[in-house]
Amino acid sequence: MSQHSQFALLGTRRFLPFFVTQLLGAFNDNIFKQSLILAILYKLAIAGDKSVFTNLCALLFILPFFLFSALGGQFGEKFAKDALIRAIKLAEVVIMAVGALGFYLDSLPLLFAALFAMGTHSALFGPVKYSILPQVLREDELVGGNALVEMGTFLAILAGTISAGIMMSVEGYEPVVASAIVLTACLGYLASRGIPRAAAALPSLALDWNIFRQSWRILRLGLGQRPAVSRSLVGNSWFWFLGAVYLTQIPAYSKEFLHGDESVVTLILTVFSVGIALGSMLCERLSGGKVEIGLVPFGSIGLTLFGLLLWWHSGGFPQAAQPHDWLAVLGHGQAWLILADILGIGLFGGFYIVPLYALIQARTVESERARVIAANNILNAAFMVVSAVVSILLLSVAGLSIPELFLVVSLMNVAVNSYIFKIVPEFTMRFLVWLLGHSMYRVEHKGLEAIPEEGPAVLVCNHVSFVDALLIGGAVRRPVRFVMYYKIYDLPVLNFIFRTAGTVPIAGRQEDLLVYDRAFKRIAEYLRAGEVVCIFPEGKLTGDGELNEFKAGIERILEENPVPVIPMALQGLWGSFFSRDPARGLFRRFWSRIRLVAGAPLAPERADRKTLQMQVAALRGDAR
Structure with missing residues (x-):
């Protein structure tokens, strides 16, 4: 489990100003939209069917997303995102000044113009809003950052809707609403000034001002x-x-x-x-x-x-x-x-x-x-x-x-x-892995930062149960290609997960030479592509909870593909339902605590099978 709370991001300069900026923007959008709809329904003298005008409000706000999202995407690549956000938020101040004037004058054309402009503002802000997060957050903060943004957006929508209702119920609502939308826009701009530098991703991009052609291209992209x-x-x-x-x-x-x-x-x-x-x-x-x-x-x-x-x-x-x-x-x-x-x-x-x-x-x-x-x-x-x-x-x-x-x-x-x-099918595969790791077992992780963020690597681990690969795959951030005995690979239900994850089935040389040779070719392809491969060098499940002798296959892999090796060990799985313990039972170890521990990477020339076996044994310790 994560050892930090996403709320800690609210104490960082790289996230808090951006969070406040987008929160105030969503809040202001909904104050203005809801106040305009309520004004049409209850305040303004309008001849004809008022529902036509309320539906027109929805159209005017959503139309810019069709027209200008492509332009916003180009802006988000070409310009520094912090400067772009400040420019967009400064434009919001001008737009809300027009909207405030519309409320003062009871002018529906001015209010509709401001609503369309606010839709344009949101269409331009959206691509920057979500593309800046991977630049300012670490990988392990990305989910938490998105969660805070989604939480803030929906609560801001709610708060803006309720605030509009309260303000519109006041006698002489015009100055109250006008002041609120301009003040919120100003606060949003001030918050945006605290956003740290976020460099342009593609400053050489040539802007295409044909919004229809570019929209089609971006959809295809x-x-x-x-x-x-x-x-x-x-x-x-x-x-x-x-x-x-x-x-x-x-x-x-x-x-x-x-x-x-x-x-x-x-x-x-x-x-x-x-x-x-x-x-x-x-x-x-x-x-x-x-x-x-x-x-x-x-x-x-x-x-x-x-x-x-x-x-x-x-x-x-x-x-x-x-x-x-x-x-x-x-x-x-x-x-x-x-x-x-x-x-x-x-x-x-x-x-x-x-x-x-x-x-x-x-x-x-x-x-x-x-x-x-x-x-x-x-x-x-x-x-x-x-x-x-x-x-x-x-x-x-x-x-x-x-x-x-x-x-x-x-x-x-x-x-x-x-x-x-x-x-x-990766969605379903990951769901089944997640379900296993949050139902039958409580999985703790230690030292997994030793696995490189990118580039090829081989993981070696002890083999305790039929679900070892699922537990390791659910713990490691990068996709892992597993090498496993072909009879385990062919197990019903689990086979779907293994196939989806790109698992490599392997057999003993004497058992099936074709499967054996095909496995090593597939492993080499994965490593040449910069992927992570995990192998269980014992070649079979343990029958007594202790390590079996490591086979020579790991040495052949490293000889043909000299990449870093990370030793790993699973602790606490022996005796669980999916192990070969004769005394196992479905509920005997239900919701049991297990650990996955990784050691320091080894250079390929130092990673012979005996050294790796000693490393894995030391990592496992006495916790079978």
Whole structure:
């Protein structure tokens, strides 16, 4: 598990000014948007259907994401990110001054112009916002940093929405709202001045001002990334599809199915936002501080489960002569079930979205990162528009109720993520590894920083159980290619994980010469490609908990591929269900504490099999 808390980042200059800047930006966006919508509905004298104008607000804010995200991605590569953020935040001050004037004059054209400009501001800020994190954070801080950003964003959205409602209820609201949006923009700019230098990733990039051509190119760049990244973009945008459905329907759901007033809407939004924040915060702890994409299927399962429960628990809520306020709603047991479902949707949404953002950042080359995130923003906007169309079709044309809409999108979530996990089985493989390491065992790590961050290396470890590879693969930050006895490789269920992880099956020379020779060729290919290979030099599982003699295969590998060797040892697995201990039992060692210990790297010329066996034995000690 990670030994530090992500909250420690809030005490660092490399993160805190950026965090405050993005927090105030999200807060200001929602004060302005919500105040404008409430002004249209309740304050401004407007002829005609006011719902047309409220829908126009949504269009004006999201349209810039289609038009200018590509430009934001180019800016994020070409210019120093700290200077770019300050320029964008200075523009926000000017935009909010126009919006303040619009409130003072009750001028809808000025307010709409400011709203479109704020959408443009957000479209330009998005690629910089997420691409700067890998530059200023260490690898083991990336998940925690993303978690804080997601938590801050959703809480800022909630706070901005509630603050707008409070300010708009004041007699003579214009100077209050105008002062709030300009002051928040100024504070955001001041916070941005504390962001440390973040150099341009590709200063030689030639800007393409044709937004349509460049948008298409950037979409192709994003979706043309390796499958784990490109499908993460789709998964990320799918989350915003789901979020848009839930957030858009919450007001009508509160009124029609909970028979509540405006305070009930605020209650549900609060519970949903707190769920997202909690899920985001728990991500770092559950992932051990590394980018753990095994949490994505876990989050997806929770999103479907709690979406189905929300549909199941809706309907038949008691009515009253007057709409319920939030306290009256809490007086009914059914409301607590519904709120628990909404909290669960938010919580598992956090588990789902944070690892996806971290994976996109970690596995995209620095010179393309801002543009890939720009592609993600374009996809997000497209999915949110599609969510509105789907909701209209299902509610108005198909005649579904809002709970039935929640049921449909929950089932759609199964289909979409099944597609993603089929294309990138690494998600499912990592989920199974994560599940094993958080259910049957409590895994502690020591010395794993000895494994190089990049470049080829060979890991050698004792072989105690059938799940050794899963436990090592779940602990090491880099992808590990395992060499294992082909009969273990062929075990049902585990074979799926091993194949997905690129495991190399091997047999004894006398047992199957073809498999034996093919294994060494595959090992050489992996090491030439700069990957990490793990071998169990004993050649078989221990039958008594003690080390077997190391075979000569490790020496052949190092002779053909002279790379650093890291000795490792598993402690505490003997006697567990997956070992060969005759006295083992499923519950005998359930939730037992085991350790994975790594020693200092050895040069290949010093790493003969006897030396490695002594090193592994010393690392294991008496803890079988």
